[in-house]
Amino acid sequence: xxxxxxxSECLQQGDDQKVFAFTKQAIEEKVxxxxxxxxxxxxxxxxxxxxxxxxxxFLPDVLMAAKAMYAGMDLLKPLFIxxxxxxxxxxxxxxxxxxxxxxxxxxVGIMLKGAGFEVIDxxxxxxxxxxxxxxxxxxxxxxxxSALLTTTMPxxxxxxxxxxxxxLSGRIKIIIGGAPVTEEFAQKIxxxxxxxxxxxxxxxxxxxxxxx
Amino acid sequence: MREIIEIPIDDAKPxxxxxxxxxxxxxxxxxxxxxxxxxxxxxDLFLEFSQPLGIVSDISIPEFGSxxxxxGLNEKENPLDKIFKKADNLALFAITIGEKVSKKIDQLFKxxxxxxxxxxxxxxxxxxxxxxxxxENHFLNLLSNKGEITPSKGMLRYSxxxxxxxxxxxxxxxxxxxxxxxGITLLDSFLMKPLKSISGVMVIGEKEIFKFEDSYPFCDQxxxxxxxxxxxxxxxxxxxxNKKGVV
Numbered sequence: 001x002x003x004x005x006x007x008s009e010c011l012q013q014g015d016d017q018k019v020f021a022f023t024k025q026a027i028e029e030k031v032x033x034x035x036x037x038x039x040x041x042x043x044x045x046x047x048x049x050x051x052x053x054x055x056x057x058f059l060p061d062v063l064m065a066a067k068a069m070y071a072g073m074d075l076l077k078p079l080f081i082x083x084x085x086x087x088x089x090x091x092x093x094x095x096x097x098x099x100x101x102x103x104x105x106x107x108v109g110i111m112l113k114g115a116g117f118e119v120i121d122x123x124x125x126x127x128x129x130x131x132x133x134x135x136x137x138x139x140x141x142x143x144x145x146s147a148l149l150t151t152t153m154p155x156x157x158x159x160x161x162x163x164x165x166x167x168l169s170g171r172i173k174i175i176i177g178g179a180p181v182t183e184e185f186a187q188k189i190x191x192x193x194x195x196x197x198x199x200x201x202x203x204x205x206x207x208x209x210x211x212x
Numbered sequence: 213m214r215e216i217i218e219i220p221i222d223d224a225k226p227x228x229x230x231x232x233x234x235x236x237x238x239x240x241x242x243x244x245x246x247x248x249x250x251x252x253x254x255x256d257l258f259l260e261f262s263q264p265l266g267i268v269s270d271i272s273i274p275e276f277g278s279x280x281x282x283x284g285l286n287e288k289e290n291p292l293d294k295i296f297k298k299a300d301n302l303a304l305f306a307i308t309i310g311e312k313v314s315k316k317i318d319q320l321f322k323x324x325x326x327x328x329x330x331x332x333x334x335x336x337x338x339x340x341x342x343x344x345x346x347x348e349n350h351f352l353n354l355l356s357n358k359g360e361i362t363p364s365k366g367m368l369r370y371s372x373x374x375x376x377x378x379x380x381x382x383x384x385x386x387x388x389x390x391x392x393x394x395g396i397t398l399l400d401s402f403l404m405k406p407l408k409s410i411s412g413v414m415v416i417g418e419k420e421i422f423k424f425e426d427s428y429p430f431c432d433q434x435x436x437x438x439x440x441x442x443x444x445x446x447x448x449x450x451x452x453x454n455k456k457g458v459v
Binding site: 014058059060061063064066067070071097098099100101103106107110149150151152179180182 | 235236237241244246247250317321324325326327330331333373379380399400401402403405407433435
């Protein structure tokens, strides 16, 4: 079997040790790192995403695949840095000020990295200004915010307003999610997208950045 | 009456179904071996790292009226406002399974053990709910032993942040029942720490008082409408699933 297909298959099975071994082998066989990433790792994760959306697999399968993805990525990262290969895009994520729930946000970060994005995770209890400052400083095109408390949802609007006030609305897109957050709320506060779960978040971010 | 309850960890072990539901796995699905192994490992970690504790405090209707009013931010029309005034008994409760589980979940994520971390989070959430059931049963038994429970009576619990009870209600609830005594603290955003904690009020009364239509303005924002199942369970009714139906 083609080694990139092997990587993709093993990733879909959540076999991190085999993904590590095949990625190492592919690097040794001089397969271009970008090809290993796009055809092997991201290719496998894309199939995982499709299967998840079709209810053929469930969250544990997705997360085992993500772990396998990371095993391969750990080998590729130094090569990308060395060769100056840019990532798919930068995304700043965090749980909004006043909220400490970060499981959902962590899952979004894992899945975004799995799709090849560079993720700057600000953690939880993040003040509105920090989202915007970091996005500006890092040249990120997307801010992703999570909230699990209705009382902390207004912080999301504050970030949207800050981005507008700084005249960055066209450049920095905002995506929000979390248990009490809805599509309607996202529209009401002027966010660019709402994500139902981590897999949906990846698709939404891709659409925002017009990535295939 | 105010009592701190040490909940035996084995009693708080959640049902498989409740855990898998939060993982998005429908009931009846044949689980792959690796998911079964993951679930077993997560339950073992839950049993190792959880320290469930509960606190329950009697409260009179006028006292609860003040707690419930909270910071004055509740929805103008809401079901609990009508229900608690007709109650026979009320008790504030708070339970936690402690901070160690949350720390373990964080550690697992940092080690790229995402599936196990996420499964442990689901086990811990379901275990926290189960611990509340235990505290609820404990309180119900106390009343039953005093002869205060009859077949026409039932008990339901409500928490700040749900069904029109504004989450800022936590402030007065904490002032009255002091969950700090079992290690729960309240942050400025009214979030409880440890995260795997639940607080609220247990309402005991004639089953009829719990009926309401889920047609309040805020019901449209609710993603679960779990009140329907809770009320149905109280009456042990068997009826087709009707998300917006009248109980």
